[in-house]
Amino acid sequence: MGSIWEYANPKKFIATTDRLLPWVSALALVALVGGLIWGFFFTPDDYKQGSTVKIIYLHVPSALMAINAWMMMLVASLIWIVRRHHVSALAARAAAPIGAVMTLIALITGAIWGQPMWGTWWEWDPRLTSFLILFLFYLGYMALWAAIENDDTAADLTSILCLVGSVFAILSRYAVNFWNQGLHQGSSVMRAGAMMGDTEERVSNVYAVPLFVCIAGFILLFIALVFLRTQTEIRARRMRALLARERMN
Numbered sequence: 001m002g003s004i005w006e007y008a009n010p011k012k013f014i015a016t017t018d019r020l021l022p023w024v025s026a027l028a029l030v031a032l033v034g035g036l037i038w039g040f041f042f043t044p045d046d047y048k049q050g051s052t053v054k055i056i057y058l059h060v061p062s063a064l065m066a067i068n069a070w071m072m073m074l075v076a077s078l079i080w081i082v083r084r085h086h087v088s089a090l091a092a093r094a095a096a097p098i099g100a101v102m103t104l105i106a107l108i109t110g111a112i113w114g115q116p117m118w119g120t121w122w123e124w125d126p127r128l129t130s131f132l133i134l135f136l137f138y139l140g141y142m143a144l145w146a147a148i149e150n151d152d153t154a155a156d157l158t159s160i161l162c163l164v165g166s167v168f169a170i171l172s173r174y175a176v177n178f179w180n181q182g183l184h185q186g187s188s189v190m191r192a193g194a195m196m197g198d199t200e201e202r203v204s205n206v207y208a209v210p211l212f213v214c215i216a217g218f219i220l221l222f223i224a225l226v227f228l229r230t231q232t233e234i235r236a237r238r239m240r241a242l243l244a245r246e247r248m249n
Contacts, residue, residue, distance in 0.1 A: 008085035010234045017227040024224045031217030039210040046207075055113045056211055061218035063106035063131070069099030069222060070134065070162070070169040073141075077159035087230065089155035090237065092162065093145050094229035098222055100138035107131060130171035137165035151237060 007013050039057035046053035076092035079085055110128065111121045122128065141161055148154035203211070 005083075005085070008083070008087050010087055010238075013087050014231050014234060017231060021224060021227050024220055024227065028217055028220035028224050031213055031220060033217075035210050035213030035215075035217050039207070039214060043206055043210060049117065052113060052116050053207065055109050056207065057214045059106060059109035059113055060211060061215045062102045062109065064215060065218050065222050066099055066103035066106050066131070066134065067169050069095050069102060070138070070165060072226075073099065073162050074166045074169075077155075077162040080155050081159050086151075086155075086237070087234065089151075089159070090233040091226060091230045092158070093155075094233050095222075095226050096138055096142050096145070098225050098229070100135065100142065102218075102222075103131065103135040103138060107135060126171070130168050134165065134168045137161070137168060141165065151240070 007016060036057055040054050043054065045051045073092040073095050076088040076095070079088035080092070107128075110131075114123070115121050141158055144158050144161060145154050148157065
């Protein structure tokens with residue numbers, strides 16, 4: 001059995017992801033379409049929130065992926081810092097726009113959900129504020145990559161930025177636990193009590209099952225897009241290297 005570091009080889013990475021991409025993409029499509037149709041059209045209105053509750057099928061998966069995309073970038077950045085594998089740096093770069101879109105979706109759907117529940121589109125709640133800062137870090141990360149011509153220097157600086165931004169990724173996930181005065185409710189899906197079947201913590205299965213399908217779809221979509229975008233980044237890096245050689249000659 002080969003080492004996982006084999007996939008740090010660009011050719012090996014592209015060959016492997018080329019085989020996986022059609023399957024991951026197909027599964028993502030099935031899970032997303034099936035989960036969203038199930039959630040929006042075949043679940044009842046909530047007795048308190050009415051039909052507004054159905055926004056969880058977009059809000060919760062996108063918020064989850066917004067945080068986890070940054071954590072994936074953190075891992076990839078650490079690999080770059082320690083082992084200097086270019087594929088890991090390019091994978092982090094590839095994931096950033098996807099994570100930024102997920103964060104934006106979470107912010108917009110959160111505002112749509114919050115307006116009828118809280119009576120306001122926005123509140124400087126600890127979780128909402130940390131999510132907004134996380135979105136700004138995504139924008140800063142992408143801008144830093146674009147501003148530096150040398151790929152290795154850009155990878156070094158963006159990796160440091162990723163380490164700093166991870167503080168806000170963690171705060172986005174656990175802000176409700178740190179500050180009890182916020183408007184945002186605690187987790188009722190991924191929380192330990194909810195997972196163990198505590199009826200006071202748990203989302204009803206009527207909503208939870210299609211929600212988990214949607215979450216699976218978002219995860220698979222993220223993986224497929226990272227595969228595709230990383231391949232594009234590898235090829236773009238090769239093209240830049242070839243053009244640089246031609247200029248020198």
